[in-house]
Amino acid sequence: MAIYILVTLCSSFIFIYGNPLDQPVPLNSDFWEKKSQYYSHGGSTDEDVRLAEEVVVQRLQSKNDQTANRFEAQLQLIAPIVDKAERKWAELVDLDHLNFTAIEWEIENELPELNDRTWRKGRERGRGARGLPAFLGNAVKLFDLKQVVKELETSVMTSVSCSACKAGVGLLQHYVDSGKSTDEIVHAATKLCMSLKIESRRVCEGIILAMADEVVFVLSRLILTADEICGFVIGDVCAIPYNPYHDWEVALPPIPKPALISQQIPNGGVSTQPLKVLHLSDTHFDPYYHEGSTANCNEPLCCRLTDGIPDSSTNGAGRWGDYRKCDTPRHTIESMLQHIANYHQDIDFIIWTGDLPPHDVWNQTRTDNLYVLRETVRQLTFYFPNTRIFPALGNHESSPVNSFPPPNIEATHTMDWLYDELDLLWRRWLPDSTSPTVRKGAFYSVLVSPGFRMLSLNMNYCNNKNWWLLLNSTDPAQELQWLVYELQSAELKGEKSTYSRYEATIAGQFFGHTHFDEYEVFYDEVYRGRASSIAYIGPSVTPYYGLNPGYRIYHVEGNYAGTSRMVVDHETWIMDLQEANRHNVDSPRWYRLYTAREAFRMPSLTPQDWDHLVHRMTYDDNLFQTYYKYYWKASPVRPSCDADCKKRLLCDLKSGRSNDRKLTCQEIEERIDSTKKSSSWKTWLFNGFAISSVFTFLGGFGWLGDSVGSLF
Template sequence: MRIRISAVILSLALATTTVLAAPAPIAPSTPNILAAAPSHFNHLQKRNWVTDKLKELLQEALNSLECSACVAALVGVKDVAYLNKNWVLSALNDICPSLSKEPADVCTGLINSQGPVIIDSLLKADLTGGDGKEICFQVLGVCPAPAVSSGTLTFPKPRPANPTIRAASGTLSDVLHLSDWHVDEQYTPNSEAQCNRPLCCRKYPDSPASGANNRSASSWGDYNCDSPVKLGQDLLKYVPTVAKPAFAILTGDVPPHDVWSETQGTVVGEEANAYGVLASLGATVYPTIGNHESGPPNLFPTAASGGDASWLYNSLATAWSRWLPASATNSLKANNGAYTVSPAPGFRIISLNTNFCYTMNFYLYAKTNDYDPNGELNWLITQLQAAEDAGERVWIIGHVGPSQTDCLQNWSALYYQVIQRYSPHVIAEQFFGHTHYDEFALFYNSPTKNAASAISTAWIGPSVTPYTNLNPGFRVYKVDTGNWNVYDAETYVADLNQASTWDAQGTTPNWHLEYSARAAYTPYLSSPSAATQPLSPAWWHNVTTAFESNPAAFQQYWTYRGKSANKIPACANGSACPKEMICDLRAGKSSDACTPISFSLKARSDQRAEAMEAMAGEAMMDPSGLHSLYTRAPLKPWNKKLCGTINKH
């Protein structure tokens, strides 16, 4: 899931992140931070002197948020790491608590788990040759965006001149979309819900005594916390009362957001338990891998980086074997988490591990010009070509959406080409998660973005977890079993503001239909489509046009985007926010997005509410699972997008 990158991880990223191009360590530049150390110092004195200078560089970079300062900090870190990696970790442990306002256990856990991978990647980077600017852009948004340089793909066969789409059957089935489950087995009712850590509603060593909480956690959940086990169980009991799913898709992220303490051992157990609960649904579930599925989170090795995630793929293959055939679980193990399965004749689901585009997967920076790590996009093309040859319809499911700004732009651009080649005659729909919001993104076959050129929709599913400041929710699609297009999408939520009442009255969450996409947006359209027609990419483009011309329509979308939670920030009509949000809805590739990545440091505890009020749009969540804030800060010149040039037809 996408949650805000914590102050810790960003200081860690500045300190040890890398965007790499070289296969082997590149020696530090000369002169460097080491050469400046007084020659008469002994080893301990030199260590202290060097780490002090390194901390100064890091502090300057985070204070100024300027491109040159960020690159200088990375170069300084690399110089020190080349001599002694532990000196870098020591410096980070020294500055983390004061810089991030996080408790020592959070800092230590993050640095010890993420640091070694990041440092190893940093040592391979040519930081002054462009890698430094790229990492400073990708992680902090403080350098100009590098030019998209992934090139043009070659496909096995040319696109058919007049491709045909399988006819609708006239029969609609329910399909359940769950995303960002994030169950917290350590959730403790009546614990502190407004704590000093990235994740609350747990008993920590320094938790206040009983009765001294700032706010006590209800038994059903809290806006600062992940899902208690019983919230997910209750959701699954409710689903059959409103839908009879032919199957379900789960677009990633099962473990909780205690990213500083998640390990291989913890995630394997949490995932096994959660999938056991999901089995109670009684329908086949087709899952995909989220960034939190790995322990530590976010880290998925590539062939270029080295490292081994076979333990994860093997574990998931075992857990998912209750739903997937052997051909799919074997593919999952052989293809770094990707698999394909056919739920019905003429229909195929392709599950991708989109963490290979995720900007906080630091393994990716071992080779920045490897735009298709582990050959996943090449594998996808092979599957789509086979589907085209067989006349099949395809759904693509993944976690991090290619439209999201934390998907690497070169990977996203290549993926966009794949969608253009095989849509709409092969690819019927796409489904992702990660943001926790109820969203969508559009793909076009032309730089001119209008209803005629819209070719594919990416449905971004609402999260089950209320983390952060959202109501728990899920979607039910009405899907034709012939063309496998979506004819309606119904979002269901529970109003977590009433959680204390549920406890007091001994009742359960008030799950209810929040809205039907067709019913909600059709009144705003000048030429509504018939109920016998799917919610096509053209239909959704026309909805975005209505958002531009009708402020009430956009505000309705904004409410639904946040699942009607009363804590969502304003996106005021007349401000830049609506224009940027509409631009993002039309940005199937991340380089087209109008919402920039920027950075500020805030403590989560007593500043949480103020921070949320101050944020808008993409300020919301970044999937590293930590919590410093991406905010809508004044844009650098290189982050300004020409939103005014968006086509309005």
């Protein structure tokens, strides 16, 4: 049997065949003047503050090995003084709006971070062991806030985000351990967000208020350090300290894995008509999109009346969407669906990988997200009344975003409000047998036809931005154990580490979430160089941001004895947003951008072929630039891609398995670096000949001379 796995982010569809910079901000020029004013108004003469500074610095700089009890006792003695000093610093930041980087730079040498062992003992013994000083010592590293915000938006993390994470978590832990109320924490965090100018006032207030209950609930129950928390949230760029709560394996049945056989090349549907599958992802419908409103606002989402009217028409939101930070208008989605219904009348079924609400995550409620969910279901039902649709859940469907507590979390944080609605709405396409798992965790298994099964996974239980997993990430909702049961049953019926174990059963994986047009390769856990599975990551409908709206069509091996249900080819269709807005057309043109086999000169689409494409692009920059153009869906505003960009993208293609980048990327990075050196050498040699030719010419004549999905 063939199995397809659908995934968005960490949510996924599986098709089963018989089986998703480090430069500090310059010191504010008026910092020293402001600092002088602060001290001249009594800061330096405040004996309590001076004493607190001396005591804390003395204790933290001590090289003697101190027990947690001794440190706690001394900290308690000066706690009132430290609190007073803390208020002084808060007033300094809040009232004068100083460059926070400069403030942290100033105190770096005074308040170094506590010894990690002392910190851990303190956390295990109870509240208050760490306190403010450790946060201040960490926060000094928060030196490039604009870079942090950019990395959060693009999900491309570096040590900058790692340092910022540790600083922020340190502050939150201090407040939680100090027994401050949630309201007090919200107030303090909002002031800090505004003072650092991370976002506008309403964004700071909205997102902090939305996340506060969850974050306080989780942090108050953790004994993890900031290093451990950020290693989990940021990933391997932040290092991943060992944590037994996250070290677990899914139990596999005591049945030997079938012997490996060479991967078959799909016959391309020569004898039968291939199946035609539509992949829709990341619609991000914005009910409040308004043509002509400001498209270049200073918030994460623009193109709304609340952003005001722009000072010039060039800064106004386009009719059909905008390349700037704007989501999808209703009429753009309807234009796409009408085009698909007209042009692709032979679609066999649709895989729909979620991410439905807009990106105003600071301004959303459960009611808002349920409205978008119902409205999108209504649109799909209207345009495809007789087509079977297989949905998967995205990370944006919850409120707050990324918040998916496991079923064992107490009732005040239940996901029943969303999962019950999904069960109700999805039931029009799914059998009643899926209801128990949809209501439990938004995942399900469906037999599409004899020998062909679809598994939809809620991979938000694998999302490192889901803070609930910090409490315990061991197979939330028992989803992966359920997956193993489904895959083993499929294997025994002849239906198509889990992916590696069942690679002969899984025919394809389909993801969404990243907005880009891309793929990822999975490799054998024993023979690391052998590609074992492929994850197709579909393009987004939303242009957010810098993209053309798009969708994908898969051609899959058809109905014949022995069919593998493998993808034979796929094609991406887009709307040229610039063209549609420029000509202000009533019916924009949707057209096929490329087909995979033709564009990349691939004999077939087996995992080995996709792996081979990665290696070819390493050496062939023209081929890579073709891939890069389609990755951005031919956006005219796509940025250029240098060698570091190329290394990151090609590394992404080989990183289907999380935290394997160091193993899978080294060879690519070395090859690209080697190619650069070779190119530089050839350029130097050519220039040498050219210079020689110039001198020859003087004497006569000479010559001068480019982020679920589903699994099949």
